[in-house]
Amino acid sequence: MNAYKTTIEYDDRSVRHFMVASITWGLVAMLAGVIAAFQLNFWEMNGKFLETVTFGLFKSEGLQYITFGRLRPLHTNAAIFAFVGNMMFAGIYYSTQRLCKCRTASDLLTKIHFWGWQAIIVLAAITLPAGLTRGKEYAELIWPINILVAVIWLTFAVNFFWTLRKRNEPSLYVALWFYIATIITVTMLYVVNHLSIPTSFTHSYPIFGGVQDALVQWWYGHNAVAFFLTTPILGIMYYFIPKSVNRPVYSYRLSIIHFWSLVFIYIWAGPHHLLNTALPKWLQVLGMFFSLMLWAPSWGGMLNGLLTLRGAWDKLRTDPVVKFLAVGVTFYGMSTFEGPLLSIRAINATSHYTDWTIGHVHSGTLGWNGFMAAGMFYWLAPRLWGTKLWSKDLANVHFWIGLVGILLYVASMWVSGISQTLMLNQLDESGTRVVNEFVDTAMAPSVWGMMLTRAIGGTLYLTGFILLAINIFKTARAGKPVNETREVYVERPDIQDRMSWRDAFRNDPITYTGWHLLFVILWFFLPPGADLMSLLGAGVMAFLAIRAFRRNKEGWVGWHERLLHNYLPFSVFVLIAVAIGGMVQIIPAVTVNRAKNVEDRLQTLYTPLELAGRDIYVSEGCYNCHSQMVRTLVPEVLRYGDYSRLGESIYDHPFQWGSKRTGPDLAREGGARSNDWHYKHLMNPRSLQGSTTKSRMPNYPWLAEEKIDFKALPKKIAVQTQLGVPYPAMTRDEIEQDAREQALAIAATLAEKGVEIPVEAGSPEEARDYLAERKMVALISYLQKLGAYDDVEPGSVPDNRPSPIMPDIPDDHKEQLTLSEAE
Amino acid sequence: MEVLALTLFLSLLFAVLFLFLFVRERKQRGPGGVERDSLIPFDGDDDFSAPSGHQKDQ
Numbered sequence: 001m002n003a004y005k006t007t008i009e010y011d012d013r014s015v016r017h018f019m020v021a022s023i024t025w026g027l028v029a030m031l032a033g034v035i036a037a038f039q040l041n042f043w044e045m046n047g048k049f050l051e052t053v054t055f056g057l058f059k060s061e062g063l064q065y066i067t068f069g070r071l072r073p074l075h076t077n078a079a080i081f082a083f084v085g086n087m088m089f090a091g092i093y094y095s096t097q098r099l100c101k102c103r104t105a106s107d108l109l110t111k112i113h114f115w116g117w118q119a120i121i122v123l124a125a126i127t128l129p130a131g132l133t134r135g136k137e138y139a140e141l142i143w144p145i146n147i148l149v150a151v152i153w154l155t156f157a158v159n160f161f162w163t164l165r166k167r168n169e170p171s172l173y174v175a176l177w178f179y180i181a182t183i184i185t186v187t188m189l190y191v192v193n194h195l196s197i198p199t200s201f202t203h204s205y206p207i208f209g210g211v212q213d214a215l216v217q218w219w220y221g222h223n224a225v226a227f228f229l230t231t232p233i234l235g236i237m238y239y240f241i242p243k244s245v246n247r248p249v250y251s252y253r254l255s256i257i258h259f260w261s262l263v264f265i266y267i268w269a270g271p272h273h274l275l276n277t278a279l280p281k282w283l284q285v286l287g288m289f290f291s292l293m294l295w296a297p298s299w300g301g302m303l304n305g306l307l308t309l310r311g312a313w314d315k316l317r318t319d320p321v322v323k324f325l326a327v328g329v330t331f332y333g334m335s336t337f338e339g340p341l342l343s344i345r346a347i348n349a350t351s352h353y354t355d356w357t358i359g360h361v362h363s364g365t366l367g368w369n370g371f372m373a374a375g376m377f378y379w380l381a382p383r384l385w386g387t388k389l390w391s392k393d394l395a396n397v398h399f400w401i402g403l404v405g406i407l408l409y410v411a412s413m414w415v416s417g418i419s420q421t422l423m424l425n426q427l428d429e430s431g432t433r434v435v436n437e438f439v440d441t442a443m444a445p446s447v448w449g450m451m452l453t454r455a456i457g458g459t460l461y462l463t464g465f466i467l468l469a470i471n472i473f474k475t476a477r478a479g480k481p482v483n484e485t486r487e488v489y490v491e492r493p494d495i496q497d498r499m500s501w502r503d504a505f506r507n508d509p510i511t512y513t514g515w516h517l518l519f520v521i522l523w524f525f526l527p528p529g530a531d532l533m534s535l536l537g538a539g540v541m542a543f544l545a546i547r548a549f550r551r552n553k554e555g556w557v558g559w560h561e562r563l564l565h566n567y568l569p570f571s572v573f574v575l576i577a578v579a580i581g582g583m584v585q586i587i588p589a590v591t592v593n594r595a596k597n598v599e600d601r602l603q604t605l606y607t608p609l610e611l612a613g614r615d616i617y618v619s620e621g622c623y624n625c626h627s628q629m630v631r632t633l634v635p636e637v638l639r640y641g642d643y644s645r646l647g648e649s650i651y652d653h654p655f656q657w658g659s660k661r662t663g664p665d666l667a668r669e670g671g672a673r674s675n676d677w678h679y680k681h682l683m684n685p686r687s688l689q690g691s692t693t694k695s696r697m698p699n700y701p702w703l704a705e706e707k708i709d710f711k712a713l714p715k716k717i718a719v720q721t722q723l724g725v726p727y728p729a730m731t732r733d734e735i736e737q738d739a740r741e742q743a744l745a746i747a748a749t750l751a752e753k754g755v756e757i758p759v760e761a762g763s764p765e766e767a768r769d770y771l772a773e774r775k776m777v778a779l780i781s782y783l784q785k786l787g788a789y790d791d792v793e794p795g796s797v798p799d800n801r802p803s804p805i806m807p808d809i810p811d812d813h814k815e816q817l818t819l820s821e822a823e
Numbered sequence: 824m825e826v827l828a829l830t831l832f833l834s835l836l837f838a839v840l841f842l843f844l845f846v847r848e849r850k851q852r853g854p855g856g857v858e859r860d861s862l863i864p865f866d867g868d869d870d871f872s873a874p875s876g877h878q879k880d881q
Binding site: 101242 | 844
C-alpha cells in the first residue's frame with residue numbers, strides 16, 4: 001500500500017456546460033409543452049390563430065410543423081433527453097469526480113459527449129417537426145440519429161467507467177451505483193427497442209410488430225422512466241441532499257436495499273401499460289404484481305432522502321435549495337405511490353387512455369425531475385461561478401409558482417381523466433348502448449375546463465423556470481467560472497479492484513439468491529403442479545438463505561462490502577439483475593410463434609397504397625391522439641365494437657395501439673364513414689355536420705397538396721417481407737401499378753362528390769387525377785382498412801397463450817365478452 | 824374482483840413487511856461499517872458546514 005498527497009483540478013467547465021444546456025433545452029421543452037397543452041383547448045394554436053390575431057392580415061392555415069401530432073413528440077423527447085438528460089450529466093460529472101476523488105478520465109471524451117449530445121438534440125428538433133419519426137413513443141428519432149445516440153452514450157459510458165477505474169477512493173458511494181445502473185440498463189433498453197430495418201435514409205420499420213412491438217416498446221417506455229428519469233436522479237439525490245444539509249444520508253443500509261430491489265424489480269413492470277388488452281393474462285398479472293412491489297423500495301428511497309434532513313428541518317424554511325430537493329423527493333414518493341395504483345387492472349380500466357396518466361407522468365417530471373433539477377442548479381451555480389446566488393427571493397418565488405403550477409396540473413388531470421371515463425362509460429337504461437358521443441365528453445366543462453387549468457398550471461411552471469434561468473444567468477455574470485481544486489490523500493489499498501471472479505460469484509449470497517430466483521421464474525413457466533413445487537422450492541430457498549445469513553452475517557456483509565470496492569463485478573451484477581427481468585418478459589413474447597398470438601382473427605395485409613397511408617398516419621403523429629386498441633371492457637366494446645384481437649395488428653410495424661385518447665379509438669374505423677367524409681374531416685373537422693363541429697383535431701390541408709411517394713413503395717414492401725409480413729411476390733412495377741390504381745379509384749369517389757381541392761379543376765376528371773396523386777388519398781385508404789381481418793379456423797390456430805406458460809389465470813373479461821357476443 | 828382483493832392483500836403485506844423492517848432498522852442503528860461509507864461525500868471537507876475549496880455559500 002502506498003499513499004501520497006496530490007492536487008486535483010476537477011473538470012467543472014463541463015458541468016457548467018451541461019447545466020446551461022439543460023436550462024436552455026428545458027425552457028424549449030416546457031414551451032413546447034405549454035403550446036401543445038393549449039392546442040388541446042384551442043386547435044388554432046398551431047399557428048392558425050395568427051390569422052385571427054392579425055385580423056386576417058397574416059394568412060395562415062396553421063403550420064404543419066407544430067400540429068399536435070408532431071409537437072408532442074418534440075415536447076416529450078426534449079423534456080426527457082434534452083432537459084433531464086443534460087441535467088443528469090451535469091450532476092453525474094460533478095459528483096462522480098468528487099466521489100472518486102479524481103478528475104474525469106478524459107477531457108476529450110467529455111467534450112465529444114457534450115457536443116454530440118447537443119447535436120442529437122438539434123437534429124431531433126429538426127426531424128420531429130418535419131414529420132420524420134419511427135412512430136414509437138419516446139423512441140421517435142429516425143435510425144441515423146439512433147446510431148449517433150448509441151455512439152455518444154457509449155462515449156459517456158467509457159468515460160464514466162474509466163473514471164471509476166482511476167478512482168482514488170476505494171469504496172463506491174451509493175450515488176455511483178445508481179449511475180452504473182443507469183448506464184447499463186439504458187444501453188440495453190435503447191438498443192433492443194430501436195432495432196429496425198431502414199427503407200431509406202430517413203425511414204425504417206422496427207423489426208418487431210404487433211403485440212411483440214407493444215411489449216418491447218413498453219418494456220422500454222416504462223424503463224425509460226425508471227432508468228433515465230429515476231435512477232440517475234436518485235444518485236443525484238444521494239449526493240446532493242447530504243451535501244446541501246451537511247449531513248450524511250439517513251441510512252446507508254437502507255440505500256443498499258433500496259438500490260438492489262429497485263433495480264431488480266423495475267424492469268419487470270412494463271406490461272402495466274397494456275392492461276385490459278388481449279395481451280396474455282399472465283403478462284398482465286406479472287406487470288401488475290411487480291408494479292405493486294415497487295411501492296416498498298420507492299418509499300424506502302423517499303424516506304431515506306427525506307430523513308436525511310433530520311435535524312435540519314429549519315433549512316426547509318430558509319434555504320431554497322433544500323426546499324426544492326425536499327419537495328422533489330416528496331413528489332417522487334407521490335408519483336411512485338400513484339404508479340402502482342394505476343397498475344391495478346380495475347383502476348387502470350378507468351385511468352388508461354385518459355388525462356389521469358398524463359397527470360401522473362407530470363407529477364414525476366415536473367415534481368420529481370424538475371424540482372430536483374432546480375435544487376441542484378441553485379446549489380451548483382454559486383459553487384461553479386465562485387459567488388453567491390444572485391437572488392434567494394427570486395428562487396423562493398420560483399418555488400411557489402412552480403409548486404402551484406404542478407398542483408394545478410396534477411389535480412386538473414385527475415378530474416378531467418376520471419370524469420371523462422365516467423361519461424364515456426355511461427350506458428342507457430337497457431345497458432347495451434353508450435349515451436355520450438366522444439366529442440361531447442371531451443368538451444364537457446369538467447374535461448375541457450380542466451384541460452385549460454392544466455395549460456395554465458404548465459404556464460406557471462414555465463414562468464418559474466424562466467425565473468431560474470434569469471437567476472442562474474445573473475449569478476454567472478456576478479461571479480466568474482471557477483474549477484475547484486483540492487488536495488486529496490491518495491491511497492490504493494489492496495482491497496480496491498482486486499476481487500477475483502471466483503470470490504464474486506462463488507459465495508452464499510449469490511448461490512441462495514440464484515436458486516431462489518430460478519424457482520420463482522420456474523413458477524411462472526411450469527405447468528400446474530410443477531409450478532407449485534417450484535413455489536415451494538422458492539420458499540425453502542428463502543428459508544435456507546435466512547438461516548445461512550444468520551449463521552454468517554459477517555460473511556454476507558463482508559462480501560457486499562468487497563463488491564463495493566470492485567466496480568467491475570459490481571457492474572456485472574447490476575447487468576444480471578436487470579437482464580433477468582428483461583428476459584423473462586421479452587424472450588417468450590418475442591420468440592414465440594406469431595401464429596400463437598392470433599386468436600381467431602388474422603389481420604388482412606395492407607395494399608401498397610394503404611401501407612403508404614399508414615406511414616403518413618405515423619408521420620403526422622395521429623397516434624398521439626388516437627389509439628387502435630379496443631380493450632376487453634364492456635363500455636369500450638359497446639362504443640367501438642369487438643375487442644381487438646392480437647392477431648388484428650400482428651403485421652403492424654410499428655404497432656399503433658397508442659397510449660392516450662384525445663380523439664376516439666380508430667381500431668374499427670374502416671368502413672364506418674365514406675371517403676368524402678374522411679376527406680372533409682381531415683381538411684377541417686369542424687366543417688362537417690354533427691358533433692365534430694366541436695372537434696379539437698387539427699386541419700390537415702397540406703395532405704391534399706403533397707404527393708404520395710410511390711417510388712418508395714417497392715423498398716418498403718421488400719423490408720416488410722423481410723420482417724415476415726407474407727406479401728405475395730410482386731415486381732416493382734406491379735407494386736406501383738397497384739397503388740396507383742387504388743388511388744385513382746378512391747380519388748374518383750371523391751371527385752364524384754365534388755370535394756373542394758386546393759387548385760382550380762376544369763372537370764371532375766381533372767380533379768380526380770389531381771387527387772389520385774395526393775397523400776390524402778393514401779391516408780383515406782388506410783383509414784378505410786382499419787379493422788380488416790380474416791377469420792381463421794379456431795382449431796387451426798393454437799391458443800393465444802405463448803406456451804408453455806403457466807399459471808393459467810382465467811380471463812373473466814374475455815369470457816364474458818365472447819359470451820355476450822354469442823347470445 | 825378477486826384480483827383486486829388479492830392485489831390489495833399482497834400490497835398490504837408488502838407495506839407491513841416494509842414497516843417492520845424499517846422499524847427494526849431504526850432500532851439497530853449503530854456506527855456500523857457500512858454506515859461509514861455514507862461519509863464519503865464529506866471526505867476532505869475540513870469544515871463540515873462549509874466545504875473547502877468552495878466559496879462560502881449564501
